[in-house]
Amino acid sequence: MTEAxxxxxxxxxxxxxxxxxxxxxxxxxxxxxxxxxxxxxxxxSIVKRWVLSNHDDIEAVLKNKALWGADARKALPGTYMxxxxxxxxxxxxxxxxxDPDHGRLRGLVxxxxxxxAVERLAPRIQEIVDGLLDAVxxxxxxxxxxxxxxxxxxxxxxxxxxxxxADQADFKRWSDALGAAFDPAPTPEVTAKLxxxxxxxxxxxxxxxxxxxxxxxxxxxxxxxxxxxxxVRMTTEEIAIMCGLLLTAGNLTTTDLIxxxxxxxxxxxxxxxxxxxxxxxxxxAVEEMLRYDSPVVETxxxxxxxxxxxxxxxxxxxxxxxxxxxxxxDAEKYDRPNEFDITREDVHHHSFxxxxxxxxxxxxxxxxxxxxxxxxxxxxxxxxxxxxDLEYRGLPAFRGLARLDVLI
Numbered sequence: 001m002t003e004a005x006x007x008x009x010x011x012x013x014x015x016x017x018x019x020x021x022x023x024x025x026x027x028x029x030x031x032x033x034x035x036x037x038x039x040x041x042x043x044x045s046i047v048k049r050w051v052l053s054n055h056d057d058i059e060a061v062l063k064n065k066a067l068w069g070a071d072a073r074k075a076l077p078g079t080y081m082x083x084x085x086x087x088x089x090x091x092x093x094x095x096x097x098x099d100p101d102h103g104r105l106r107g108l109v110x111x112x113x114x115x116x117a118v119e120r121l122a123p124r125i126q127e128i129v130d131g132l133l134d135a136v137x138x139x140x141x142x143x144x145x146x147x148x149x150x151x152x153x154x155x156x157x158x159x160x161x162x163x164x165x166a167d168q169a170d171f172k173r174w175s176d177a178l179g180a181a182f183d184p185a186p187t188p189e190v191t192a193k194l195x196x197x198x199x200x201x202x203x204x205x206x207x208x209x210x211x212x213x214x215x216x217x218x219x220x221x222x223x224x225x226x227x228x229x230x231x232v233r234m235t236t237e238e239i240a241i242m243c244g245l246l247l248t249a250g251n252l253t254t255t256d257l258i259x260x261x262x263x264x265x266x267x268x269x270x271x272x273x274x275x276x277x278x279x280x281x282x283x284x285a286v287e288e289m290l291r292y293d294s295p296v297v298e299t300x301x302x303x304x305x306x307x308x309x310x311x312x313x314x315x316x317x318x319x320x321x322x323x324x325x326x327x328x329x330d331a332e333k334y335d336r337p338n339e340f341d342i343t344r345e346d347v348h349h350h351s352f353x354x355x356x357x358x359x360x361x362x363x364x365x366x367x368x369x370x371x372x373x374x375x376x377x378x379x380x381x382x383x384x385x386x387x388x389d390l391e392y393r394g395l396p397a398f399r400g401l402a403r404l405d406v407l408i
C-alpha cells in the first residue's frame with residue numbers, strides 16, 4: 001500500500017482529529033467523513049477518549065443529562081476531559097457544571113438571553129455594525145475577522161455587562177488571550193499570556209462587581225447581582241466566571257460564525273446573489289452557515305455510570321468527544337449534506353450543542369450574525385476574497401479563520 005493510499009484509508013485518531021493537525025485545521029470535513037464511515041464509535045487510545053460522529057448517537061448523548069455530564073472533575077485521571085478540570089481549586093464555568101449548580105446559574109442569567117430580551121438589542125447592534133463598516137468603507141479592502149466579526153461581539157457583550165467604553169480595548173485583548181483556555185496543550189508562551197489575561201480580567205471584574213453592588217446600574221452585572229433563586233444569589237466569583245465565559249467562548253464563537261459565514265457566501269457567489277436580492281433569507285442563511293461550517297466543531301461529555309453506545313462498553317468517568325460537525329453533515333439526516341444552500345428547508349443542526357447545555361447565548365449569536373451579514377452583503381455588493389491563502393486558528397474544538405482579507 002502506498003503512503004498516499006494509506007493516508008486516505010486509515011482511521012484518523014489522536015492529534016489528527018484536532019485543529020493542531022494541519023490537514024484537519026485546513027478542512028476537517030474529509031477527515032471526519034473518513035472517521036464516520038470507518039468507525040462512527042471510535043476509541044482514541046492516544047488521548048483516552050471515545051469519539052462519536054454519528055448523528056443519532058450524538059443526539060442521544062446530548063439529551064441524556066442523567067447519564068452524561070459535563071463536569072471535567074468527574075473524568076477518570078489520564079482521560080482527555082481530565083485535562084480541563086480546574087487546577088486552582090476554583091469552580092468551573094457553567095459550561096462544565098452539572099445540575100444542580102448548572103441549573104441554578106443558568107436560571108439566574110437566562111432572562112438576559114431570551115429571544116425577546118435579545119431582540120431589544122437589535123437597534124444598538126445595527127449601530128455597531130454600521131460603525132465598523134463605516135470605518136472600512138472607501139478602502140480597497142479589509143480583514144473581516146480583525147476589523148468586523150472580531151470587534152462586534154466584544155463590543156456587544158461589553159456594553160451588556162456595563163463595561164466602560166474606554167476599557168473595551170482591554171476586553172478585546174483579554175478575550176483573544178483567554179481563548180487558549182480551551183486548548184488542552186498550550187505552549188509556555190500561550191500559557192503565560194493566558195495567565196496574565198486571566199489575572200487582569202479577574203481583578204477588573206472583581207472591582208466592577210463590587211462597584212455595582214454599591215451602585216447598581218441597568219446592566220447585566222447588576223442583574224446578576226440582584227438575581228435570586230429560592231433565596232440564593234450568585235457569588236462574586238460565580239459572576240466573574242460567568243462574565244469571563246461570555247467574554248471568551250461567546251465572543252469567539254460569534255466571531256467565527258460570521259467569519260465562516262462570509263467565507264461560505266464568497267465561495268458560493270450564487271448564494272451571495274440570492275441573499276442580496278432577497279434579504280429576508282438571512283435568518284435561514286445563518287442557520288445554514290451554522291450547519292455547513294460550525295464555529296464549534298466538537299463538545300464533550302463524561303459518563304456518569306457504566307453504559308454503552310452501539311454495543312461499545314463505556315466506563316463511568318470515561319470521556320466522549322462529540323463531533324457536532326459530523327452530525328451536521330450526516331448523509332442519513334440531510335439531503336446534499338456537503339452543499340451550501342441558504343434556501344435549505346430542513347436546516348436543523350447541533351452547532352449550539354443540545355440538551356441542558358444548549359448554548360445560552362444562541363439567540364444573541366444568531367441576531368448578531370443576521371444583522372452583520374445582511375448589512376455587509378448590502379453595503380458591499382462587490383465583496384470578494386483578496387489574493388492569498390486562508391489561515392485557520394489552531395484551537396481545538398473551534399473552527400475559525402485567523403483573518404479573512406476581502407476586497408470591496
